Amino acid sequence: MPAEPLYIQIKQYIEDKIDQGHWGIGERISTEMELTEQFDVSRMTVNKAIRDLVGEGKLERRPRLGTFVTRPVEKAQSPLLDTRNIANEVASRGKQYSSEVLRHEATQADQHIATKLGVMLGSSVYYSEILHKENELPIQLECRWVNAKYAPHYHQQDFTKTTPNEYLTANCPMTQSSILLRQSPVAINSAHCWK
Missing domain, CATH: 3.40.1410.10 (Chorismate lyase-like)
Known part of the structure; x- marks a missing residue:
């Protein structure tokens, strides 16, 4: 069975660090460059993992400051889940x-x-x-x-x-x-x- 794609592994690593309290709400996570060196992957791979987490509302990017853990937001069911036939x-x-x-x-x-x-x-x-x-x-x-x-x-x-x-x-x-x-x-x- 093939291993998960690298960006998913990095995404899971970041989520685990958040869940374990290593990075708390409002704290900056490691930079893309640091994660690139840590996992020995391209910056594009790390960027994809972070983009997915930003899209899911778990992280937010602040220009010139870095990427930060966001507060979980309770949402009503997304209208995008109610895709229409x-x-x-x-x-x-x-x-x-x-x-x-x-x-x-x-x-x-x-x-x-x-x-x-x-x-x-x-x-x-x-x-x-x-x-x-x-x-x-x-x-x-x-x-x-x-x-x-x-x-x-x-x-x-x-x-x-x-x-x-x-x-x-x-x-x-x-x-x-x-x-x-x-x-x-x-x-x-x-x-x-x-x-």
Whole structure:
């Protein structure tokens, strides 16, 4: 079994240090350069780990001062977790939904996709491009990369009968750290809308 990507290991190290009280709320953590030397990795790898923790609200960057531990904030469920199924949105407007599958394939993660999904280079991933329509007019082009580990049957789905959102919501873990419309371990998605 392959080891976790280096940036995830560094992220876990930082989280462990925070949990153990080594870095308290409001305290500055080690600099990127210090972590780069400590783990013998590129600065880009350390930067990715810190960016993820900033995105999760565990750290904050202060220009020219460093990166600091933030106070945990109790949040109501994020509206991003309430991702909406476009077929339902179209139906709610009293219109007819349809889709056209432009690409739907199994492949291997290149460097960019591996970094985005937090998987090893060459890992199994799926890619789909689906043109969503309302009354036969295109309204959205959805391009989605999916981590095969979390959705092993994604590439076998008929996305003219269901949407990727509907399938992934029913079959994959949906947590704060796996938001489908943002960078996540499950899927990364981009949608280009018209109207």
